[in-house]
Amino acid sequence: GVLSKAKQQHSLFGGYDKSNGYRFNTQFENTKLLYQGNFQIDDANEIIAAAGYTENEFGANGFYAAPGDRNSTEKVQTTLASIQSKHILSTRWTLLPRLSYRYNFDDYRYFGNVNPNAGVSKHATNSFAAEVTSTYKTNTGELGFGAEVRSENINSSNIGNHRRENAGFYTQYRTSFFERLDINAGAYINYNSSYKWQIYPGIDASYAIGNALKLIGSLGTSQRIPSFTDLYLNQRPGNIGNPDVQPENAFQSEAGFKFLERNFAFNSSFFYRNIDKFIDWTRLVATEPFQANNVGTMVTRGINFRSNYHLALHDQSNFNFSLAYSYLDSKFKNMAQVLASKYQLSALKHQVTNTVDFKYHHFSVLLATRFNQRITGPSYWINDFRLSQSINKFTIY
Template sequence: MKKILLTGGLALMWMATNAQTDTTSQKLDEVVIQENRIQLPFSKQSRNISLVDRQQIETTPARSLPEVLSFVPGVDVRQRGVTGVQADIGIRGGSFEQTLMLVNGIKLSDPQTGHHMMNIPVPMVNIDRVEVLKGPASRIFGQNAYTGAVNVITSLSETKSLRLQGYVGDFGMKGISFAGALPAGKYRQNLAVSYDDSNGYQYNSDYQVSNIFYEGGVDLNAKNAIRGMVAYADRTFGANGFYASTFPDQWESIQTTLGSLSHTYLSGDFSLNTRGYWRRNEDEYRLRRNEPAFYQNFHTSDVFALETNGSYKSKLGVTGFGVEVRKEQIESTNLGDHDRVLTGIFLEQLVTLAEKVDIRGGLYSNYYSEYGWKHFPGMEVGFQATKAIRLYSGIGSSFRIPTYTDLYYVGPTNIGNPDLQPEQARSFEIGGKWTHANWRGELVYFNRFSENLIDWVRASEDEPWQPQNFNEVTFNGVEASAYYRVNPSTAVVQLKELMLSYNYIDAAFTGLPGIESRYSLTALRNQLIGGVLVGFGKKTEWNTKMRYVERISLDPYFVLDMRVDYNRMGKLGFFAEASNITNTDYVEAGTVQMPGRWFRAGFVLNLE
């Protein structure tokens, strides 16, 4: 299988090399990565970052953001069922608890459990791009960005637009989504709504998912701007074997609300952004769908946060600074009622030497009401060797506190551990980026040494799962990727986009011998991702995506997906998608069997 994939990858690269390249590639390298303080173009970043732009979102054979992210190098998406109705995401061998999800820089972490991290209340039709930052990101975004962070970016349009999309598919699947921009004078505003449902591909796997997202902003004058956001998601689904394989009738209903308001001040070399936000997650869980009295949990978690971030340019470079205050609380029939407060301080400095070398270092310090002060230093060094080659290296530390589920859960198959300690890690990476004409390539090695790593374990199948702290865990990995893109031309057949990536991770565990691990030992070992987008004439596009995934203790699998678009950029377009064309028998999370070959088809209406 590996030889076949390698041969196919080389053939695709040969096709790209011999394809027409008389058009100008899109300036992805000049996209500014949306960090909260020091913001740099993609091409000037001295760390491993993947950028998923609008074209990739639209042409990927996917009905949800988790499915799109499954084709990002180094990202491990583990779905329970289709269209991301419940999905976990890990980066560089990390668990779903160790990855931070954000929307426009606003943290979506939930104190109950990381299983809610992907409850993103933003319809896919309204997402402008996704930025995936790999490696320790605590210094950038704060705690819980243990192995990386994923930032979903939306944008406010200055012109009127309307985008409507609908589809139907196997398993009684159907969906409709809408996104519109209606600026009024200086005030810009977007509204997006989506609804998806399905009868399910197996017993008790039906779902209904609704999202509504509103965003508005106004430039008060040349220096001051205000931006607000309100979003709501409702997802209800049959959870056949989602959390316990012995209970096929599990059921869950989750409602997520997000609201934020921010003010930005810009004056010369000084910028300051202040924002407050609130996130609520309501979760009802039943072990037997139609017998709530048998076992039922209700959880309501709230996060209230206020933060200020700024930067100042001087002769010494760019100084970034920030302060955050965050309160997390939960009311739960199972976990009890708890709350905790975090205060964090950010400080960074970017220095450029002789126009070829840049050094970025900083410190994030936080105080948790339960764990006291913790400090996370980090630094990156970049060297622009040539116009085409950039070398970089970085070190950093990260930290994650246990969730309330880790600490207090009580159930027939899972029991929390109130004696858990926070997990900490020290990370190092060294890599290089190559950019030439329509090509981009990257090669990076990383090492992560973790202490007190939290994982759910058990000594036998007769015992419940319980989280414990591992003594020491070391991850070593290599990531390699190549990417090619051109703008559309008048060619009858044109290779528009090509990507190929390979990731290898080796994990060495010390401590707690003779036990079964629920998450850590299912981390990625080998991951090969490929994709090719071909244009036929002016209106037809054919995208082929493939994944080969091997985890530490699970069987490897190969999945092939395809999508065909007709008139995607026109007023009325049509598309058809096929997933798991190889009809592979595979599992991504727990014991939940993923579906075999399945299809969708739909339309897209674009009006301006």
């Protein structure tokens, strides 16, 4: 529901889904609740508050320990809350502070085929974050800068109790000084209590050729910090963490174009990504558990295409068609010798997605298909079909 007044708006959403699943022990029961409030103090100051809760309970057949987890179950509860404000300090300067909190509880029960009570895995995590961002408009573009701090902890039956802090500072400058050329350059400086200081620069640009065609390009660097699971998991005989795992460091680049002409859009790009200290779960001996390790370098080259066509049949009827294709060629360099790996052979190679959406007055039909082929294993199709009818403020689907 929505409640709107002159200087404040409130919205509350609730949802409940239940299904018996598409195969044995894949049933689920989901509950969602979300609130958002906007408070306009005056023309220059605004406060936005949000809170949410989700609870998902489902059968976990084949999720983590196939084929022995046929009867396993899992329950996940998540609570989110945030408050932020926007302050227009002048015609050039805007300030946006934000506070947020996230709590997650995960209860996984492994009911094996041989040992019905083989394992219970419970995790409770808390994450607190505070950030301030600001923008300043200059005569030639816009300068952005900000800072954030985050504290996270975990209390787990098979990971233990751990805590870490993270701080980051960023600055970026976007200019449209040139008539057809837009440039956005910046850097992010990160401090982690476990891995200390790192800096990650990046730049992207676009150049318009006429009104319909635009060339795009980007260069950037990034990092993935090991999760608590990567570091400390103790789930013998299946998996164990490794406290010596180091963060992944990545360099990525992309070049392509975008075309938009009335009701037709098409874009394509070539991309390159190099991940150093790639984290994988591996083992040398079949009788040992899988363990997280930095196993080498993963290099991915790929290309993607995406097109969309929109046709308005009349005022209350329209047709949308979209088609996309991605090709990824992943190579592994300087890899450690392993007997088995969880991720090296599961990388995606080909993906095709297609959606057809037709709307007539308050009635709609949606057909979505997806094709996936990985480096190893059989390819597969996923097809979704949805009918919906809106009646006043209700939608039946």
